[in-house]
Structure formats: structure tokens, C-alpha cells
Amino acid sequence: MYAYDELDRTIINERVDEFRDQVKRRLSGELTEDEFKMLRLQNGVYLQLHAYMLRVAIPYGTLSSAQLRQLAHVARRYDRGYGHFTTRQNIQYNWIKLAELPDALADLAEVGIHAMQTSGNNTRNVTSDQWAGVAPGEIEDPRIWSELLRQYTTLHPEFSFLPRKFKFAITASAHDRAAIKIHDIGLRLHKNAEGETGFEVLVGGGLGRTPFIAKTIKPFVHGHDLLSYVEAILRVYNQYGRRDNIYKARIKILVHELGIEKFAQEVEQEWLQMRDSALTLDDAVIEDIRSRFTYPAYQRLPHMPEELKKAAHDPHFEAWRKNSVALHKVQGYAIVTLSLKPVGGPPGDATADQMDAIADLADKYSFGEIRVGHEQNLALPHVARRDLPALWKALDKLGLATPNVNLVSDIIACPGLDYCSLANARSIPIAQELTRRFANHATADLIGRLHINISGCINACGHHHVGHIGILGVEKNGEEFYQITIGGRADENAELGTLIGPAVPYADVADVVEDIVEAYLALRARPDELFIDTVKRLGVEPFRERVYATR
């Protein structure tokens, strides 16, 4: 965990006071909605179909048990008893009242949580690998750099009114769990030939109406130069990014229109002017941030304790362990993913009672720490392997041990037309029906790793472009239709999916997905050839034929 200092606490508390005054003036009529809208957006407050929505940041997906309990309290006290974890490591409350928002934010501030810059045309919540600091083989904990970026970008005056929103993601592992290639700036920690730590910098990734995979702008930027190089990118974007057309305002459009070489030249020129400036990070600054991350006092424990050997005879436990438990960098410990994708449930939702119970389990089994992943699941990052059977039993009682992590029913879905004012079609009922179709664990296990991502509109909050199977809701003559893509992925080999054919009506979506999965099972070269690899090998045509032959 990172320990906030007095400055952090002062900033958050002052922001609450400021927003309280703004809300008061809005409700009295002193501020018009036109004047107020930008202010509320800068505090993560949207207006959705039924109510205001508050989006709260969870920087780099790390939460303490006390923070999770406070998220539960806000859900219970100010909302309808649940929250929705998003694809950017935020939590959203869907039913919050404007008049009560300042109180909710004040309660969150007590535990160092805020909603600043979770909306608006500024730098958003810095996201990272949910296994940061515990993943085996990691270069180093990427949250140190995430925190540096968080401090640097929070309330940065030059970057508070960018042409459009701007998102960072950081990973330090060979396998990218942070989806850095679909972010405005993606940072991959690695070491150069001299053994120095630095970043491959990628720029111009993003989904939405015009999706792009990020391109490498610089293969290695030394850690000392991270802020100056990032600032050079942001300055070039701030200067040349389009402000006349919201659909062309993201940095991905600028990079595409200029070309990565020309864009890189512009950044390089800007960087040369500021490279050796106050933005250069000296070792003391980096060490200060590093020192404020605390790590558990791990014990020396066996990899295969007796408790685990005994539990391995239970097939239900084994099914869960196989999909939910990952190797930890410290022997005797494990990373445990908590599925927020129960059969028939809305993906990513957790009730206040579940949040409280998870906080208790984190205290008991994970040194009081919880992580949030962009796949809309939670994780306990420091679980002793001997405790896995007991933890599983506790999670199962809470409905949090569905053994489907990374399987076909581990679906990413945006709130869609059930909640969102931008949506054209519903996402959640589609996801719910698919989880019912694939509820049989043996079938899901046979299918293997398969990511279905669903968005209710082209803004792509459900990351449909990079789903192994992507589902995009569109409107046709007042009816809900869905475009289906296959072959997308969001990892280190990120690719955009390919449309397989005409959109299908709401009632047909689950059948179409079943057809695609059946085609895969028939076409795969070996039982261990993953869906995404079969699509890569054969292209979309065999799947297109299967889906549209009878439609």
C-alpha cells in the first residue's frame, strides 16, 4: 500500500470543500447547468438515464480494506447498496443524488479516496497491472511510477483542459494485464542493455469510434526522464490536438494523421528543450515514492502445504483454484482473483455487503489489501497458499468463487442502455444470458481462455474492439442490434477484432456466440489451441460461414 502524506490529504479535502460550494451554488441557481457541468465532470459526476453517476478513482487498482469498507459505506448510505467496478479501475455509483454528493465525497476523503479527474478533458486515473508488486518476473513494482504520474498529473494546470480525455496505463510484466496498447500513453517497464530501468513508451492507442493500437514512439526512456518525456508528448498533443471536432480530438487521431515518425520528431524537439529541467527525477524523489509503498512481512512458507494437498481432492475447489489462483513472487503465497461475474449477474457489480466481507477477508488473508483489475474483477494479492481452502469456502458463501476467471463467462460489459445516457443498446442482459448459456463449468473449461467484451455504444467502454469475441450494440430503426467481431485482444499482442458480418438482433446474440464457439471447438487444431489462436490461424471466414449460413 502507498501511504498518502499531508499534502495529498489537504488536496482531497480542499477539493471536497470546493465542490460542496459549487453544488450549493448550483442548487440555488447561482450557477447554471452550463457553468456547472464542467465542474461536476472534473469531480467524476455524470448525468445518466435515471440519476447522477459518481465515478470514483482507485489509483492503479490498489485498495486497502479500510478504503473498500468506505466504498461499501457510500454504496449503502448514498446509493442503492452496490457499486460497479469499471474497465479503468474505477468504481461507479449509479443512483447518487447531487445534493448528497459532497457528503459522499467527504466520507471517501476520510480514507484518501476521491473522484478528481475521473471525467473531463484531463489526465484520468493512472491504471496499472492489478498484480503489480506481486507478479513473478516483474521488472519492478509499476505502481511506484504510476504514483509518480498520479502526483504529477493531478491538478496539473497545463493539462486540465486538454483537447480530450487522456489515459495512462503502466505494466512491468512481459504479459500485459493493464491493456497498455489501448491507452493514450502506454508504458512498459523494462531494462536496457546496461541494466538500467526505463520505459518503452507507446502512444496513440484507444478504442471508441476510431480504434487504434498504440505505437511505440520511443523504445527506451530512462526512469529519470519519464516526466519530462511524458510532458513533451502532452505539450505536442495540447498544441496540435483538434478542439473543433470531439470525434477527432483524441491523441490517437493526431498520431494517425501526422504519422508516428512525424509525431515522434515533434515530441523529440519539445523534449530537447526540457529534458534537463526541474522535471528530471533524481534518485531521491523516486526513492521517496518507493519508500512510501509498504509490503507485507511475508513468512517462509511451503509451496504445497498440507491444507492444499487435502483440498485438491475436492473437484469444486480444484476448478476454482485452476482459474482463480495465480503464482506469487514469494513462495508459499498466491494471488487470488475474485470473480465479479456470477452466472446471471451484472459483470463488475459488488454489493456493499460483499465489499465489507471482502475487506474482512483481505484483513484475514491478504494483509488488508485488495486489487481491482480492468477485467472488472477484484483480487487479493497476498494470500498464503495454506489459506486457499478456507478462503475459497468463504468466497463461495459470498457468491465470489465462480470458477470462471478468464473463461467464456468472465465477460467485460459496460452498463449499456440500462444506465448510460450515451448507449444505443443494452449490454448487461446480453452478458447475463451468455453466462447462463455457458454456466456448465465443464463446457467452459473445455473451451478454455476466451474473452467476450460487450459495449452498448461505439464509445467502447466495454472494450469490444479487443474482445476475443466483441459485441457492439447499435440501433437500427429503433431496435437493438449487435455487431460481432472476433480476433481482438488487449494484451502484449493487442489487436483489433474483425467484423464477421451484418449486425444481429438482440434475441440472436447468444445463439451467434454459441455458433462461434461451436465452430471454434470443431476447427481448433489441438485441445490446447486457444480461441484467439484458431482465429489467427484461420481468419474470420469459417466463423462467418457458420454464423450466417442459416441466417
Add this chain to the structure above:
Amino acid sequence: MTSPLEQKKIRLAGPSVVTANRTWDGIVIYRTARQDWSAKLSDAAVVRTSDEARALLAESVADDVGAVGAYVAPVELNDSGNIKPGNLRERIRLHGVTIDLPVPA
């Protein structure tokens, strides 16, 4: 269900109402013929021409303190004159989400 946020010109395909969200709590409201707001669709003023819609919308937008994001939304009228939402988006706004909430209301 094209988002009304993209609504630029008022072209009526049939009977319509003006709807918005109440400022202090965000709930769905409808403009009435009494120049105020109601949470009941049955209280809404129904307009049938673009000019009527434009006038009702202008009056609604003028109440910036009471309501946010007013727009013209289609409705259907049955034989007995009861008003029903004219599309899925408006049905969801009136009746709520189409799924079971994680915590029953």
C-alpha cells in the same frame, strides 16, 4: 435509441413530451401543461407539432434550476389516451433498468 444528446433539430414523428432529470437528485421528470414538472409520464404535456415541441422545450430549458438536460422524447398514445414511452430508452427511463438490481429496491 440514438441518444437525445445528439438531438439537433426537432422533427416529430408522432406525439411527444419533454423530459429531463430533476436537478437535486437526478430522477426522471416530465414537463406538464401547468408549466412545472412531474415524475409521472401521465402528467406530461403532449405535443404534436414541431412548433409546439419547440415552445415546450424552450419553456423547460428556461427552468435551469429545477431540471437538467431537457429534450423532446417520443411517446405513444393508446385509444383511451394513456401515454406510453415511445422507445426502449424512454421505457427504461420510466420503468427502470431491465435487469434485477444486485440489491432489491
